[in-house]
Amino acid sequence: TQLLEQSPQFLSIQEGENLTVYCNSSSVFSSLQWYRQEPGEGPVLLVTVVTGGEVKKLKRLTFQFGDARKDSSLHITAAQPGDTGLYLCAGAFNTNAGKSTFGDGTTLTVKP
Amino acid sequence: GAVVSQHPSWVICKSGTSVKIECRSLDFQATTMFWYRQFPKQSLMLMATSNEGSKATYEQGVEKDKFLINHASLTLSTLTVTSAHPEDSSFYICSAINRDGGEDEQYFGPGTRLTVT
Numbered sequence: 001t002q003l004l005e006q007s008p009q010f011l012s013i014q015e016g017e018n019l020t021v022y023c024n025s026s027s028v029f030s031s032l033q034w035y036r037q038e039p040g041e042g043p044v045l046l047v048t049v050v051t052g053g054e055v056k057k058l059k060r061l062t063f064q065f066g067d068a069r070k071d072s073s074l075h076i077t078a079a080q081p082g083d084t085g086l087y088l089c090a091g092a093f094n095t096n097a098g099k100s101t102f103g104d105g106t107t108l109t110v111k112p
Numbered sequence: 113g114a115v116v117s118q119h120p121s122w123v124i125c126k127s128g129t130s131v132k133i134e135c136r137s138l139d140f141q142a143t144t145m146f147w148y149r150q151f152p153k154q155s156l157m158l159m160a161t162s163n164e165g166s167k168a169t170y171e172q173g174v175e176k177d178k179f180l181i182n183h184a185s186l187t188l189s190t191l192t193v194t195s196a197h198p199e200d201s202s203f204y205i206c207s208a209i210n211r212d213g214g215e216d217e218q219y220f221g222p223g224t225r226l227t228v229t
Contacts, residue, residue, distance in 0.1 A: 104155045
């Protein structure tokens with residue numbers, strides 16, 4: 001059983017459309033990270049959320065941490081082909097441990 | 113930002129041989145590093161936690177005698193895949209924890225593509 005479930009697993013959209021990726025768990029996390037990974041490269045950290053209900057914005061990306069710190073969402077506005085990649089959420093149970101559990105990923109393809 | 117490097121970026125080896133992969137934190141010291149494995153279009157699976165100066169902690173199902181981890185310095189951890197087999201072919205990624213800012217920040221290396229023929 002996957003501790004962190006992401007949905008959808010695959011998403012293919014046209015440039016300019018909006019999308020939301022979800023990351024859900026039955027466990028409570030002390031922090032949750034979102035990463036973006038391109039083929040053949042390591043994941044790159046996009047954001048860390050630590051407070052229940054927290055909302056963070058990074059240009060066209062909006063990240064939200066659920067009130068109970070069990071789930072999170074990533075919303076992309078006006079997607080661009082450069083947003084194409086594998087999006088991973090990762091939850092940590094201890095803010096000082098650094099050991100995270102990864103979701104199963106969402107592969108996003110944005111067509112021009 | 114903090115940089116983590118891996119070497120080699122890709123390697124092809126014959127079945128039965130051993131391969132060593134290096135993970136270096138270039139501008140910070142990391143007492144803790146992690147080794148992950150990733151199959152195509154799948155997420156990262158944690159293999160082990162590498163602790164400087166002590167033995168690595170392996171996740172359930174990961175053979176410690178097959179995947180040897182050495183964290184001999186604060187900037188270097190190595191993963192050696194011993195007696196490699198084709199099923200060991202995968203993308204291996206390390207990460208290092210930077211605690212300089214008071215909170216843990218995890219930085220990933222670019223990964224090493226291992227192909228066992």
